[in-house]
Amino acid sequence: MVKKVKNLKYYESVGRRKEAVARCRMFLTSKDKVATIGDQKVKAGEIIVNGQLITKYFPRLAEKTKYLIPLKVTNSEERFAISILVKGGGQSGQLTATILSIARALEKVDKDANRKPLKDLGLLRRDPRVRERRKVGTGGKARRAKQSPKR
Numbered sequence: 438m439v440k441k442v443k444n445l446k447y448y449e450s451v452g453r454r455k456e457a458v459a460r461c462r463m464f465l466t467s468k469d470k471v472a473t474i475g476d477q478k479v480k481a482g483e484i485i486v487n488g489q490l491i492t493k494y495f496p497r498l499a500e501k502t503k504y505l506i507p508l509k510v511t512n513s514e515e516r517f518a519i520s521i522l523v524k525g526g527g528q529s530g531q532l533t534a535t536i537l538s539i540a541r542a543l544e545k546v547d548k549d550a551n552r553k554p555l556k557d558l559g560l561l562r563r564d565p566r567v568r569e570r571r572k573v574g575t576g577g578k579a580r581r582a583k584q585s586p587k588r
Contacts, residue, residue, distance in 0.1 A: 445465065446464065446465065447462045447463055447464045447465065447520075448462070448463045448542045448545045448546055449462050449463075449542065449545075450538050450539075450541035450542040450544075450545060451538055451541070452533075452534040452535060452536065452537030452539070452540075452541060452563075453563060454526065454530045454531075454533040454534040454537065454564055455526050455527075455530035455566070455567055456525040456526040456530060456567075456568075457523060457525050457526025457527070457530035457531040457533070457534040458523070458524050458525055458526075458534060459522070459523045459531065459534035459535045459538040460521065460522045460523075460538065461519060461520075461521045461535070461538035461539055461542045462519070462520045462542075463517040463518075463519050463539075463542045463543070463546065464479070464517060464518040464519070464520065465517070466480075466481040466516075466517065466518055470515075471518075472517075472518035474518065474520045479518040479520070480518065481516060481517060481518055482514055482515040482516075482517075482518075483519070484519040484520075484521065485518075485519065485520045485521065486521045486522075486523060486535065487521070487522060487523055491504065491521075494523075495528075495532055495535075500532055503532060503536060504532065504535055504536055504539065506536070506558065506560065507536060507539045507540040507543055507555060507560050508539065508543070510554045510555060510558060510560075511543050511547075511550070511551045511554060511555065513543060513546070519539065519542075521535055521538065521539075523535060533564060536560065537560070537561075537563060540555050540560040540561055541561065543555065544561060
């Protein structure tokens, strides 16, 4: 049986970190370098996170250098219009989940060319560290022991 080729409009991937989940869609841009995401027109090279530009969502310079790493490594900075939905977690967890989702989507675009540079930088590995659960009898904390009496 012949495998059907889908009419791809975008590449989709998911990245996770702690409680944060990021769903990334990399839209293929048309000849005029514009993609339509929902009712928004987005230029190639722009990244939209939860409906706003990524520079507003992650405003710090250190964050900008981090989320652009997968795009710079694969020379894809001005190639796609990217839409990301992020839920849960905090600022740091959401940023790391976003980076992982972008890297996974880039791997789907061209596995042969993009996998090795992304893997060498460790961008395709999920960080497994999560919050430790609270134990019974520890006074509200995960590792705290109850205070013993003085006498």
